[in-house]
Amino acid sequence: MNSPNTDKPVVVTLSAPEDGPPPGLEPLNAYAHIVHTSDRQGLLDAIADADVLLVTDFRTSLLQEAWPRAKKVQWVHATSAGVDAILFPALTESAVPVTNARGIFDNAIAEYVLGLILSFAKDFMGTFALQRERRWRHRDTERIQGRRALVVGAGSIGRAIARLLKATGLEVAGVARHHREDDPDFGTVHATEALHDLLADADYVVVAAPLTESTRGMFGAGQFACMKPTARFINIGRGPIVQTDALVAALRDGRPGGAALDVFEQEPLPPEHPLWQMPQVIVSAHMAGDFIGWRAALSAQFIDNFQRWRQGQALNNLVDKRRGYGPAHQE
Amino acid sequence: MNSPNTDKPVVVTLSAPEDGPPPGLEPLNAYAHIVHTSDRQGLLDAIADADVLLVTDFRTSLLQEAWPRAKKVQWVHATSAGVDAILFPALTESAVPVTNARGIFDNAIAEYVLGLILSFAKDFMGTFALQRERRWRHRDTERIQGRRALVVGAGSIGRAIARLLKATGLEVAGVARHHREDDPDFGTVHATEALHDLLADADYVVVAAPLTESTRGMFGAGQFACMKPTARFINIGRGPIVQTDALVAALRDGRPGGAALDVFEQEPLPPEHPLWQMPQVIVSAHMAGDFIGWRAALSAQFIDNFQRWRQGQALNNLVDKRRGYGPAHQE
Numbered sequence: 194m195n196s197p198n199t200d201k202p203v204v205v206t207l208s209a210p211e212d213g214p215p216p217g218l219e220p221l222n223a224y225a226h227i228v229h230t231s232d233r234q235g236l237l238d239a240i241a242d243a244d245v246l247l248v249t250d251f252r253t254s255l256l257q258e259a260w261p262r263a264k265k266v267q268w269v270h271a272t273s274a275g276v277d278a279i280l281f282p283a284l285t286e287s288a289v290p291v292t293n294a295r296g297i298f299d300n301a302i303a304e305y306v307l308g309l310i311l312s313f314a315k316d317f318m319g320t321f322a323l324q325r326e327r328r329w330r331h332r333d334t335e336r337i338q339g340r341r342a343l344v345v346g347a348g349s350i351g352r353a354i355a356r357l358l359k360a361t362g363l364e365v366a367g368v369a370r371h372h373r374e375d376d377p378d379f380g381t382v383h384a385t386e387a388l389h390d391l392l393a394d395a396d397y398v399v400v401a402a403p404l405t406e407s408t409r410g411m412f413g414a415g416q417f418a419c420m421k422p423t424a425r426f427i428n429i430g431r432g433p434i435v436q437t438d439a440l441v442a443a444l445r446d447g448r449p450g451g452a453a454l455d456v457f458e459q460e461p462l463p464p465e466h467p468l469w470q471m472p473q474v475i476v477s478a479h480m481a482g483d484f485i486g487w488r489a490a491l492s493a494q495f496i497d498n499f500q501r502w503r504q505g506q507a508l509n510n511l512v513d514k515r516r517g518y519g520p521a522h523q524e
Numbered sequence: 525m526n527s528p529n530t531d532k533p534v535v536v537t538l539s540a541p542e543d544g545p546p547p548g549l550e551p552l553n554a555y556a557h558i559v560h561t562s563d564r565q566g567l568l569d570a571i572a573d574a575d576v577l578l579v580t581d582f583r584t585s586l587l588q589e590a591w592p593r594a595k596k597v598q599w600v601h602a603t604s605a606g607v608d609a610i611l612f613p614a615l616t617e618s619a620v621p622v623t624n625a626r627g628i629f630d631n632a633i634a635e636y637v638l639g640l641i642l643s644f645a646k647d648f649m650g651t652f653a654l655q656r657e658r659r660w661r662h663r664d665t666e667r668i669q670g671r672r673a674l675v676v677g678a679g680s681i682g683r684a685i686a687r688l689l690k691a692t693g694l695e696v697a698g699v700a701r702h703h704r705e706d707d708p709d710f711g712t713v714h715a716t717e718a719l720h721d722l723l724a725d726a727d728y729v730v731v732a733a734p735l736t737e738s739t740r741g742m743f744g745a746g747q748f749a750c751m752k753p754t755a756r757f758i759n760i761g762r763g764p765i766v767q768t769d770a771l772v773a774a775l776r777d778g779r780p781g782g783a784a785l786d787v788f789e790q791e792p793l794p795p796e797h798p799l800w801q802m803p804q805v806i807v808s809a810h811m812a813g814d815f816i817g818w819r820a821a822l823s824a825q826f827i828d829n830f831q832r833w834r835q836g837q838a839l840n841n842l843v844d845k846r847r848g849y850g851p852a853h854q855e
Contacts, residue, residue: 300693304668307692308642315639317806321652324807327800329792331809333816337635360691361638362631461660469658475648476655478662485664 201226202503203265205243207236209250215272217492224503237262245502246270247495251278260284268502272491274298274350274482275431276512276519277404285514292498295510295519297490298482299353302401302429305481306354307361309453310337310397312475313425338362343395344379345369345388345411346402346430348518350482352378354401366391370407385411392419397427398449403518404431412436417443425451425473429481432457441467444474455481532557533834534596536574538567540581546603548823555834568593576833577601578826580819582609591615599833603822605629605681605813606762607843607850608735616845623829626841626850628821629813630684633732633760636812637685638692640784641668641728643806644756669693674726675710676700676719676742677733677761679849681813683709685732697722701738716742723750728758729780734849735762743767748774756782756804760812763788772798775805786812 204225206215214229221227228239231250236259240246244265248256249272260283269291271279276293284291312318314335323330342358344351347369355365355378367379368388376382383391385407392398398420402408412426413436420426426449428435437458444452451473459466460479468474498509512519535556537546545560552558559570562581567590571577575596579587580603591614601623602610615622643649645666654661673689675682678700686696686709698710699719707713714722716738723729729751733739743757744767751757757780759766768789775783782804791810799805829840843850 300669301665301667304642304692305646305665308639308646308648311635311639311642312648315636317639317643317648318652320806320808321649323809324800327795327797329809331811331814333814333818334632334636334811336632336815338631357692361635361688464658469655475651477651478654478660480662480665483662483664484667487664 202244203228203239203242204245204247204499205230205236205239206247207231207250207256209253212249212488215247215249215488215492215495217489218496221496221499225499233258240266244268245499248272248279249491254281257281257283268292268508270495270498271512272495274348274519275403277431277517280512280514280517290508291512291514292508292510293512293519294491294494295349297487297494298484299349300357301484301487302350302482303353303357305455306399306401306427306429307357309427309475310342310358310363310425313397313451313453314340318473318475339364340396341366341394342397342399343368343391345398345400347376347379347382348401348403350429351399351401354399355379363397366395369402388416389419392416392424393421395420395424397425400426400428400430400434402430402434404433405517408434410434410436413439414443417448420449422448422450424449425453427453429455432460437468441471444471451475453477455479533575534559534570534573535576535578535830536561536567536570537578538562538581538587540584543580543819546578546580546819546823546826548820549827552827552830556830564589571597575599576830579603579610580822585612588612588614599623599839601826601829602843603826605679605850606734608762608848611843611845611848621839622843622845623839623841624843624850625822625825626680628818628825629815630680631688632815632818633681633813634684634688636786637730637732637758637760638688640758640806641673641689641694641756644728644782644784645671649804649806670695671727672697672725673728673730674699674722676729676731678707678710678713679732679734681760682730682732685730686710694728697726700733719747720750723747723755724752726751726755728756731757731759731761731765733761733765735764736848739765741765741767744770745774748779751780753779753781755780756784758784760786763791768799772802775802782806784808786810 202225205228208231210231230236230239233255236255240259240263244267246269266289272294314337316334341364344355344367347367358365367382369382372384373382411434453475455477456479533556536559539562541562561567561570564586567586571590571594575598577600599621603625607624645668647665671694673694673696675686675698678698689696698713700713703715704713742765784806786808787810
């Protein structure tokens with residue numbers, strides 16, 4: 194391993210092997226000693242000297258395993274919006290602050306959701322299928338203006354979705370843990386207790402919530418049964434918020450009438466999974482927020498927060514580790 | 525045929541046989557004697573007594589053939605935005621006013637265009653193709669915020685497109701026959717002379733112009749050669765505005781990088797046409813504006829104008845027959 198040979202703080206980055214080191218961290222070299230690692234042994238070697246951990250690989254338990262050796266760590270930054278996969282008990286119980294990538298993916302995800310809604314409304318799946326068969330078949334299609342969207346989750350992603358859908362003429366309602374009035378993006382945010390009533394009115398149900406103990410399995414048979422047969426269910430949040438088997442059964446029963454899923458309980462979605470070939474289902478590979486340039490944008494956000502840390506200022510985007518999400522979700 | 529047996533004015537409707545009579549005209553029965561026809565002989569029989577013609581079938585020359593027998597016609601209404609197919613010389617030269625369906629399709633077409641733009645940006649064609657093969661493959665995709673759209677045509681459809689694209693964060697420029705400043709939807713509308721310079725800057729080029737002698741064949745090899753390799757070309761106006769063979773060649777050369785076509789020089793697009801299976805081309809069946817309920821909306825618009833006509837008021841949506849488009853295009 195590389196040992197620090199200056200008195201600069203040590204930043205250890207943990208990436209998936211296929212991703213390589215985070216791009217664009219070069220400006221940090223003047224202020225920090227950066228150690229890149231992407232495997233178990235590399236992390237075990239590096240973590241003892243780490244002052245800061247920059248984690249871009251959330252799908253492993255490597256950090257949890259190496260954590261007992263992390264004696265100096267003062268701050269953990271996760272380059273994701275959801276921090277469910279990084280929060281293990283020893284980290285949650287420690288005094289070490291965790292920050293996340295709040296904001297980076299918001300507008301890209303909002304665009305993606307709007308695109309999914311328009312794909313359903315304008316039947317682009319049907320258009321592309323007919324095109325493959327060289328068949329000219331006119332259809333009347335749906336308007337989106339005046340349709341009702343229910344956004345589940347009032348964090349920064351849910352808010353960006355709400356703003357964009359409103360700008361294009363949809364009526365938007367929001368639901369989150371706590372009821373509140375006079376919300377700048379939603380007007381009223383309804384409490385989770387109102388979910389069933391809200392589901393019955395919605396043309397589009399968009400899950401943009403963090404994965405927490407409150408949201409795990411939140412959508413099951415009872416929730417789908419409340420939806421209109423014409424409603425479409427969109428999940429760009431986290432897979433385990435949805436009971437997948439219940440969703441498959443509900444779609445087969447025709448309620449909701451369609452689904453677009455970017456996240457799944459098991460990722461990658463296995464090739465034999467029935468969702469791949471269900472009519473009116475759109476499957477994408479956990480990519481809704483990943484605009485071209487997102488890795489560099491994440492690094493720039495980390496560098497900005499690093500300068501705050503170095504100068505003793507309060508960190509941006511602190512996660513409430515017990516609740517499992519950032520400040521925008523906490524009200 | 526049905527002969528008028530009252531002194532009510534006679535409204536003759538001409539529809540395509542597959543469409544049937546226009547729905548929702550029942551409220552007119554109190555004020556008019558309505559004769560529905562959908563074939564040559566029916567029109568020849570009915571037109572002599574017609575005071576008003578309501579034309580929903582634009583793809584035939586039936587009206588032109590029957591026109592010499594139309595001795596009483598005081599008004600022709602076409603239930604389309606474009607009136608190119610209804611304007612034959614004897615009608616253009618006559619004093620009979622022609623009105624169109626201005627406004628009915630505007631917002632639906634704008635939604636459709638936004639959906640096409642998002643389909644390109646988020647690579648939904650790629651997503652649907654991978655889904656058919658049950659393949660999980662993450663891609664980074666494009667943002668639409670800050671991208672430049674050039675709208676060709678500053679009529680009511682082009683304006684609706686401009687407003688919606690601006691609302692979702694695109695930068696929008698407009699081009700029409702005459703330059704003007706301080707346009708409420710476009711800011712500056714550029715004159716056609718500026719087209720080549722504008723094409724070089726555009727990420728999305730959207731054709732929303734009427735088909736006239738000025739716009740026929742407007743997009744050919746020279747125009748496509750101005751575009752960026754990453755630009756996408758969208759035509760929801762009229763097929764003959766585009767030189768189709770030149771577009772096919774340009775797409776093969778990689779400039780523009782993609783196209784979405786809802787209208788064609790020949791409709792239906794023949795099954796053997798190469799456009800059907802070109803990568804990065806989206807083919808749809810002249811349906812961009814046809815939202816569920818559009819036929820009833822067209823009838824309601826006609827009824828409203830009929831009441832104006834009956835009461836001697838000025839008709840809405842008068843077409844400039846020599847220019848071939850409605851008032852919003854004329855400035």
